[in-house]
Amino acid sequence: MSGYYNGKRAKGNFDPARADSFNVSRSKIDLFLECPRCFYLDRRLGVARPPGFPFSLNSAVDALLKKEFDIHRAKKNSHPLMERYNIKAVPFEHSDIDKWRNNLVGIRFLYKPANLLVFGAVDDVWVNPKGELHVVDYKATSKDTEVNLDAEWQDGYKRQVEVYQWLFRQNGFKVSDTAYFVYANGRRDRRAFDGRLEFDVTVIPYKGDDAWVPETLRNIRKTLVSEDIPEAGEACDYCLYRRDAGEALKEAILKKRAPAAVGATRVGRGNNNNELKTQKLF
Structure with missing residues (x-):
């Protein structure tokens, strides 16, 4: 991770249950x-x-x-x-x-x-x-x-x-x-x-x-x-990138292996031959 992007935040997010501003x-x-x-x-x-x-x-x-x-x-x-x-x-x-x-x-x-x-x-x-x-x-x-x-x-x-x-x-x-x-x-x-x-x-x-x-x-x-995720902005390159990248990754992974579960696909076996490893799409 670069010094500029800090990943997902656990604090400072809006909480509908809180009454303070x-x-x-x-x-x-x-x-x-x-x-x-x-x-x-x-x-x-x-x-x-x-x-x-x-x-x-x-x-x-x-x-x-x-x-x-x-x-x-x-x-x-x-x-x-x-x-x-x-x-x-x-x-x-x-x-x-x-x-x-x-x-x-x-x-x-x-x-x-x-x-x-x-x-x-x-x-x-x-x-x-x-x-x-x-x-x-x-x-x-x-x-x-x-x-x-x-x-x-x-x-x-x-x-x-x-x-x-x-x-x-x-x-x-x-x-x-x-x-x-x-x-x-x-x-x-x-x-x-x-x-x-x-x-x-x-x-x-x-x-x-x-x-x-x-x-x-x-x-x-x-x-x-609201619990509903709003629509993306018409000219938002970030949302367009997320959509295109997600579709490309999903297509590549599902093409390699049939999906083992929603949002994941089997990509190989673990140390135990009976144990299947999964690869997340995102």
Whole structure:
């Protein structure tokens, strides 16, 4: 087993018999929308998708941007990017800013109708002269074309900031519908690397709408308490792989030997000639 995949969990899974609230992160909300079956496998049955390897360069850009904006937070003035894009705001100074940006803590709210404790770690928060908060998310990429939010796969980015907007509103803050993506695009047009990577940094505004969040949380609750395994997402490669791999393994094993039992097939004899060994399909 690799150092990234930990196998089936015995703890931290949803238990319908328990009355206490259940933690659901922003990323798990997005997983539910992408594929209810993968969400159920993860949160109810304890089998999560194998995680991807960490993007170290992206994490470095994220950390440096936070340090840079923190300088202006301490000075209570605008970052040059804000001035370039005519954004009337400054980085928001609050005693909980480090908690909100901590992946293990984040900003939290107990949504009682679904008994779910929702949380998420925001990259940054700005505040405008009206006292409204702007949710800010940092992104890093490297592409030859201009960065935007037009790709279908970027819908997850939009839902991400909408969950954050909802969380801040539930915590009593006045929140603007406009969120900002600070996009760092690594340049490929330099003649040589020379030990450094240069970025073009763009700020993209996005008008969010968090109206979908409460209903989604209620649907998550219904899914978690149900004994019925939900359908797979239409575009879920993980479920498609599990299906195809399962069918291929079953076909190969049953082709080799007639099945000795449901879910197993005889593949040979043990130390005792009268004892048949079985091979599981999964």
